[in-house]
Amino acid sequence: MIVESLLEILIPSLMAVLIDRGIMARSMPDVWRFGGMLVGCSILSLLCGFLSGRFAAVASAGFAKNLRHDLFGRVQDFSFTNIDRFSTGSIITRLTTDVTNLQNAFQMIMRLGVRAPVMIVVAWIFTYRTSPTISLVFLGTIPVLALGMFGVIFVVHPIFERVFHTYDRLNNVVDENLQGVRVVKSYNREDFENHKFARISRSIFADFMKAEKFLSFTSPLMQLCMYVTMILISWMGAQQIVASGNNAALGLTTGDLTALVTYAMQILMSMMMLSMVVVLVIISQASAERTCQVLQERSTVRNPQNPVMQVADGSIDFDHVTFRYSSSSEKPVLDDISVRLDSGQTIGIVGGTGSSKSSLVQLIPRLYDVSAGSLKVGGVDVRQYDMTVLRDQVAMVLQKNVLFSGTIAQNLRWGNPDATDEDLRRACQQAQADGFIQEFPEGYDTMIEQGGTNVSGGQRQRLCIARALLKRPKILILDDSTSAVDTKTDQLIRHSLQHEIPDTTKIIIAQRVASVQESDLILVMQDGRILDQGTHEELLRTCDEYRFIYESQTQHQGGDLDA
Structure with a gap:
């Protein structure tokens, strides 16, 4: 880029010599000599321009690739607490729109941010050597341009910050709509969703229009400075040529004036380039800040300096555990939980909606960290x-059972990448999934669509249980993960787990008492506390809440049988 810029600055000087010593002096040898030099410089400048453009494109694409990689890697390290701070749409915007803005700005800075300052400085030096008086004209335009550009930056930057936050909302709406498209269509809410999307889209349009109106002032300002400068150079140059009689020894020549005009165009065009860079930097500054928020976010769950590298057994001990999703929350989600779960036990957890059953078990694999006490x-x-x-x-x-795009076998191997085909089948037999898999024409090579939409809810649950069993864990947690299967299949799964993995601690969260009544210990939760604990028979005698749940479900089943 630097060589390209220097060659472009050298060309007007060669042209001035060609005019004065070749054309004006009617010397054909000088015309051929300096003309050949001009052609050579132009070709070399073209080659450097091509290479600099190619390298800038490669560098900017590589920069964007590295940035996306680091952003995605950082998100993978986030705890659930970190993820809760950023919405899904916001993270998608930062990985796509924001990175693209930074890539464009990076390429412009590489291409024009290097070229333009070199052109301005060196061209002004050549201008000063040609005519110190005329060179001062350029210095007068710099403060005008600087004030104009800083004024635009001051006004426009907050607008772009607001625009990208609105982009987050837009992506959230799209993500929510696509995930819930079946609900949208079943309730005929397409018009409502269209209006919601259009409202946010109009907000982005209005902000962009407002920003572009201010940015549009940069071009007229640049044009004004350019034309005023050209007029002053022409007027002052013509006076000096007349005064010197076109004698280089006494003043300015025709060739010098031609070179000055060319240098003026180069300097002013370079300033125009700089203004374009400034505009892109203004736009990308908000993107850079949002990107840095993700890169600088540190996971709330981190490894200790000297971590323990082996889990002895599946025993679990909650010792006065309190948990809040946010440190600013007044009421804890879990309040003073104390319970001992022995290795190999089967533990059932029941309770009403919002009793924090899922929050309790999410602390075990450190998806969240306890706020007080110890686990x-x-x-x-x-x-x-x-x-x-x-x-x-x-x-x-x-x-929420999640399957990924790929074959059934690929999904199952999330539990154990080294699992053999026999391991897959055994785990699926334990999860009562092998039967329906064998009914598919391609068996374990059947493709699962994104989100597992081509299998039923019960099939999806059984595949997820099989995937978990392939880990051969010391602790297995089933968080209401048999709710979509029939009671017979649910019972078969529980019996299989009891006999196949007796040494594994099994925690079963369920709405149906039948799913947990054979457990060694049942916890009844209410409002983030353990209301009572014991076996099925003990709780029927001592816990009114458990008895109410059991009776309401058995009476309902009895009614169904009578019907």
């Missing part, structure tokens, strides 16, 4: 473990 697994505080080691020994099937 031990295998006799060691979970905060002392290496997170990979801990999570490899805790298999969790969440309420």
Whole structure:
């Protein structure tokens, strides 16, 4: 870029010599000599321009690739607390729109941000050598341009910050609509969703229009400075040529004036380039700030300096555990939980909606950290473990069962990448999934669509249970993960788990008492506390809440049988 700029600045000087010593002096040898030099400089400048453009494109694309990689890697390290701070749409915007803005700005800075300052400085030096008086004209335009550009930056930057926050909302609406498209269509809410999308889209349009109106002032300002400068150079140059009689020894020549005009165009065009760079930097500054927010975010769940690298067993000990999703929350989600769960036990957890059953089990693999108290697994505080080691020994099937695009076998191997085909089939047999998989024409090579939309809810749950079993964990957590299967299949799954993995601690969260009544210990939760605990028979005698749940479900079943 620097060589290209220097060659372009050298060309007007060669042209001035060609005019004065070749054309004006009627010397053909000088015309050929300096003409050849002009052609050579032009070709070399073209070659440098091509290479600089190519390298700038490669550098900017590589910069964007690295930035996306680092952003995505940072998101993968986030705890649930970190993820809660950024919406899905916001993270998508930062990985796409914001990175693209930064890529464009980076390429412009590489291409024009290097070229323009070199052109301005060196061209002004050549102008000063040709005519010190005329060179001062350029210095007068700099303060005018600087004031204009800084004024635009001051006004426009807050607008672009607001625009990208609106982009987050737009992406959230699209993401929510596509995930819930079946609900939208079943309730005929397409018009409502269209209006919601259009309202946010109009907001982005209005802000962009407002910003562009201010940015449009940069071009007229640049044009004004350019034409005023050209007029002053022409007027002052003509006076000096007349005064010197076109004698280089006494003053300015025709060739010098031609060179000055060319230098003026180069300097002013370089300033125009700089103004374009400034505009892009203004736009990308908000994107850079948003990108840095993700890069600088530190996970609230981190490995200790000397982590424990082995989980002894599946015992779990909650010791006065209190948990809040946010430190500013007045009421804790879990309040003073104390319970001991022995390795190999089957523990059932029941309770009403909002009783914090899921929050309790999410603390075990450190998806969140406790706010107070301690939680031990295998006799060691979970905060002392290496997170990979801990999570490899805790298999969790969440309420929302997620399958990824790919074959059934590929989805199952998320639990164990080295699992053999026999391992896959055995895990699926335990999860009562092998039967329906064998009915597919391609068996375990059947493709799963994004989100698992081509399998039923019950099939999706059983595949997720099989995936968890492939980890061969010391602790297995089933968070209401058999709600979509029939009671017979639910019972078969529980019996299979009891006999196939007797040494694994099994925690079953369920709405149906039938799913937990055979457990070694049942916890009844209410408002973030353990209301009561015991076996099925003990709770029927001592816990009114448990008895009410059990009776309401058995009476309903009895009614169905009578009907």
